[in-house]
Amino acid sequence: MRKLAEHNIPLREASITQVHSVLRDGNPLIVHTSMFANALASLANPKQQQQWVPLAEKNRIIGTYAQTEIGHGTFVRGLETTAIFDPETKEFVLHSPTITSTKWWPGGLGKTANAAIVMAQLYTQGKCYGPHPFFVQLRDFDTHHSLPGVILGEIGPRLGINSQDNGYLRFDHYRIPRTNMLMRHSQVLEDGSYVKPIHNKLSYGTMVWTRVAIVHSCSKKLACAVTIATRYSAVRHQSELVPGKPEPQILEYQTQQYKLLPHIASVFAILFSASSVLRMQRNVAASISKGNVELLPELHILSCAMKALSSQDSTQGIETCRLACGGHGYIASSGLPSLYTSTTCTITYEGENTVLLLQVARYLIKSYRAGLEGLPVLPSVMYLTAPSAMHQSPPLSNQALIEAFRISSANLVKETESRLCRQFNLEQNFHYAWNRCSVALVHCAELHSRYYMCEKFLSTVESIRASDRVRSVLQDLCRLYLIHHITLNQGHFLRSGTLSGVDLSTLEEEMYELLAKLRPQAVPLVDAFDFRDELLGSTLGAWDGRVYERLYEEAQKSPLNKTDVSKAYHKYLQPLMKSNL
């Protein structure tokens, strides 16, 4: 915090990589500086912002975002915490009526935060208006003791991010002023009447914002992992490529190139998609402030799609990088284990991926049906009902591959929608029919999302004007990305008839050539991510390549090496050795 202040960097703008470099196993302030700060900025009205934002910026108030309960995470409408308006005192009474209503998970809630944005079911004049956000003080701002009526704690060790204090929270008829309801979009007036928002999902805005932030952070985390694994692969020599010849760098093996290069490409694909979603988010935020919510559904769906794909890709990519480093990838000082544990949680939090993909699928099916009826649909899904013929692009050109993605995606949506109709005819219930088709629906969402990511990668690379040579390397990388994802999804392309078996083997051949062509670019590409050694924090990935020396130096720091004979020898081993057991 002191360093950021010294350099005049608001914490909100400090990149996740910088934060990760200092707190590799989780940061107790991350939800304060991200979700809490965003909720105040986007859900509080100007008067409330004047009241709380300066205090939050000075870290006098440290907040968290308390939505998930022990019984409900995904199903936000099912939250049980209540906020009942008392017109006598002009207060809301917050209460946790059941064990399942206990708030559970919020980052920093256990010990760090003294306030929270709490999502609770709003009741006024005897009616429930669904989940709404409230600013709630949890601890005394001076003594840090939890306040009467607030029951707080930490939830215990997790797979990773254990230096963050994820917490639990219960309320016992805890009273807060009426004006603590975040009132930018909806209000409860003094007489208890409810003023509804211009769109009833505006109170979910902080989740949308965070999903977009997660996409960006996933590209950074994956960039760290590929940097470590690629540099290590250039230093590590193992086995014989040609019998009797010296051991080659492991990066010479085609299988190693196949493990790393597609994930280097993935960093760019995620990064370019993140930029595009961020642009859209800014446009939507500007429109909302003018009272226009037309593009909100598109932003919601795109952020769900990109959050799901980027968290899945980066988590798998980091694990592949760890495995690509053999045994040394398993050691904590490689940096890879903490990258994995702090990234795999992005698959679950801020909307579990399957659930988010089903949101995307719902939108695809609705848009497809609307398109068939000639109703207007938003630009990103117009292709679903556009004529599904290949255009005049040269066979197997990048443009032709993008068209193959587009047509295969449209084809899968069409096929799944027919299955949904058949199932509906059998079940006579849309929701049961939907569930019976949900595996196929998730595949539709994944293919649509991959199409979007491929398209963004290609269009961004094609627009690079600064350097022909840089563009040329990125074009090869983009080509590798397209072909790699086509080979992983061959079934969809064969089913749609967009690519033949011969096309697929031609593309596969080209992919192997690209691996060899890109091999000399692997180290320069990751060097260009420009991570300082301090940021990477890896014995395997440091810039100077002194892998073995660093591993050895790090081992000396193990607490077990402080003495030659450990305490455990005297306490357990020696008695065991003498016991004749």
Ligand SMILES: CC/C=C\C/C=C\C/C=C\C/C=C\CC/C=C/C(=O)SCCNC(=O)CCNC(=O)[C@H](O)C(C)(C)COP(=O)(O)OP(=O)(O)OC[C@H]1O[C@@H](n2cnc3c(N)ncnc32)[C@H](O)[C@@H]1OP(=O)(O)O
């Ligand atoms: C260690 C850190 C390392 C890296 C992190 C880096 C960067 C990130 C920065 C900071 C973050 C740090 C830590 C994060 C910690 C985690 C925090 C959390 O997890 S907070 C809790 C998050 N919870 C969720 O995301 C819950 C998921 N569930 C939902 O969002 C919704 O309920 C769901 C999308 C499932 C919708 O459910 P459904 O039953 O369909 O609902 P509903 O009736 O509500 O929807 C009907 C209608 O509304 C549309 N809709 C839904 N949501 C939105 C929305 N947000 N905006 C616009 N529209 C929405 C929905 O599509 C449907 O539309 P139609 O009727 O089809 O038109």
Ligand SMILES: Cc1cc2nc3c(=O)[nH]c(=O)nc-3n(C[C@H](O)[C@H](O)[C@H](O)COP(=O)(O)OP(=O)(O)OC[C@H]3O[C@@H](n4cnc5c(N)ncnc54)[C@H](O)[C@@H]3O)c2cc1C
């Ligand atoms: C590290 C971490 C940090 C977190 N930080 C916070 C925080 O700061 N604040 C906060 O409020 N919350 C936080 N959370 C909670 C997080 O948002 C939830 O865990 C997440 O939204 C998933 O909800 P759940 O745990 O209830 O899973 P569930 O919804 O119970 O999911 C379990 C399984 O059920 C499936 N499922 C659920 N619903 C459906 C459906 N409709 N259709 C098909 N399948 C379904 C899912 O796909 C999944 O396979 C955090 C969680 C983690 C792991």
